[in-house]
Amino acid sequence: MTYDFAIVGAGFAGSVLAERLATQAGKTVLLIDKRHHIGGNAYDCLNEDGILIHQYGPHIFHTNSPDVFAYLSQFTKWRPYEHRVLASVNGQLLPIPINLDTVNKLYGFDFTSEELAEYFKSVGEPVDDIRTSEDVVVSQVGRDLYEKFFRGYTRKQWGVDPSELDKMVTSRIPTRTNQDDRYFTDEFQYMPLDGYTRLFEKMVAHPNIHQMLSTDFNQVKDQLSFDQLIYTGPVDEYFDFCYGKLPYRSLRFDHQTLDIPDYQPVSVVNYPNDHAYTRITEYKKLTGQEHPKTSLTFEYPQDEGDPYYPVPRAENADLYRRYKQLADELENVHFVGRLGTYRYYNMDQVVAQALTLYKKLVGADSLHDVV
Ligand code: FAD
Structure with missing residues (x-):
């Protein structure tokens, strides 16, 4: 036919x-x-x-x-x-995108939103021509937050330093001075x-x-x-x-089921600095399914494999x-x-x-x- x-x-x-x-x-x-x-x-x-x-x-x-x-x-x-995501940094689980709670909990500050905006201005490093993923973050929130939340994660995810990656990768992630901890703000x-x-x-x-x-x-x-x-x-x-x-970044997914009902506080936890995997997903927290066990996926970025990114x-x-x-x-x-x-x-x-x-x-x- x-x-x-x-x-x-x-x-x-x-x-x-x-x-x-x-x-x-x-x-x-x-x-x-x-x-x-x-x-x-x-x-x-x-x-x-x-x-x-x-x-x-x-x-x-x-x-x-x-x-x-x-x-x-x-x-x-x-x-x-x-969707809400936490990042494991310095032994704490902190909201990502970076917001008021992220900074206050990480450094033990008690900033208001206005004070945090001033703080970002004081630690942000001016970059004349923002071209790379490093430029985007360092200019907004300074080098320490960049190192703790972005550098390691991006290197794992893409296999290259953020200073060698187009600005679009980290531009997708906003920085907030309020307590909004949603990953997306879409309608x-x-x-x-x-x-x-x-x-x-x-x-x-x-x-x-x-x-x-x-x-x-x-x-x-x-x-x-x-x-x-x-x-x-x-x-x-x-x-x-x-x-x-055309080069692609791929992923290896390690799917595991644990004989416990609950593993982590939110559906996705990022690991910017520890482990070879970038993040762990717990599906029941996405789907709302009730079950005595829980299933997780560990994501390992790699060059070879199905074309993803x-x-x-x-x-x-x-x-x-x-x-x-x-x-x-x-x-x-x-x-x-x-x-x-x-x-x-x-x-x-x-x-x-x-x-x-x-x-x-x-x-x-x-x-x-x-x-
Ligand atoms: P695909 O879904 O990749 O479909 C292409 C299909 O073509 C595949 O099934 C493949 O097998 C088939 N194919 C390729 N070559 C051939 C061939 N020669 N013969 C026959 N079949 C072939 N988007 C969101 O909105 N929210 C998210 O949270 C989100 N998370 C993501 C997480 C990961 C890990 C990844 C990799 C992507 C994520 N995305 C997310 C993006 C989302 O997956 C894509 O936007 C969407 O799947 C793209 O649809 P597509 O039809 O273009 O491609």
Whole structure:
């Protein structure tokens, strides 16, 4: 059979496009993924003890986009959840992003918000041209807080010093002078009530969508027949790495279940300075599941393995631009998603990007018209 669209990758990018094209535009879609499941990196499942875990690390949904929220709400009910993270520093568990309580507890101060703002001014080191991840933090909160909360974590996460990383990495994390200890401040902060995989199952359950899992597109592409291709895998792989490999940072996930009901005070604790892992996630604190045991994931960053994080350095952006030029020349192939456009995107951003591509494919005027 000839499909209207073949879609490579059943993560948010591929699944949103499959859903819209099948249900709204009446197109036939072949949805291919080399993994044995849909959901991409947001996939969750019950482990052998019946605890819902995220196979590829913790995924917390947050967005400021009413359109994205309304769109996804067609496929799930939600559990209100505001993410809070603690960092283990000097034997204490302290709020991150850095806020009033972080500084007061760490140094034994009793600052007000105004006094903390003055303190940041006095310890912040002026940087004329903020270019690196180190510049961002040191200019805002000074060297000691940078060393204690950011330097070690960033070195573990990226394998390079923050002084060699684009400013965008640490710019994502705000500094606060109040006691707000939420990790995100977005208007919509929820977890899908029955998990992400259920959300994906509802999204792609349509007779026009044919799933082909455990299948690498590269192995079968010559046997497939389709009019247009939507590609959410790595863009460099599509072009046989003709300009060289785009670098990614990967992770090893060590999933463990303990025979105790409760392990840590919040769902995620960061370890900027100790241990080889960056953070520990306790899933019951994300999902609200009741269970006599608890499941954790320890994350170990590494170079080899599945591509997770595009490495934000100027030379990699240049290399990506060359691949993008090739991609732009292909009329019936569309690159989308985190790997297809070599950019760190949160889930909501990928959903918006996919809806935007759908809007373009069907010639709609606004995002609002297509959700
Ligand atoms: P993916 O989910 O990666 O899907 C791409 C799919 O393509 C994969 O399933 C892959 O198997 C498939 N594929 C690739 N090549 C081929 C091929 N040749 N043939 C067949 N299939 C192929 N976002 C948030 O909003 N909140 C969070 O808390 C959050 N936490 C994260 C934590 C971690 C550890 C990571 C790595 C990411 C996190 N994200 C988070 C980001 C989120 O995972 C992404 O935004 C989202 O998964 C991107 O969707 P995607 O469809 O672009 O890519």
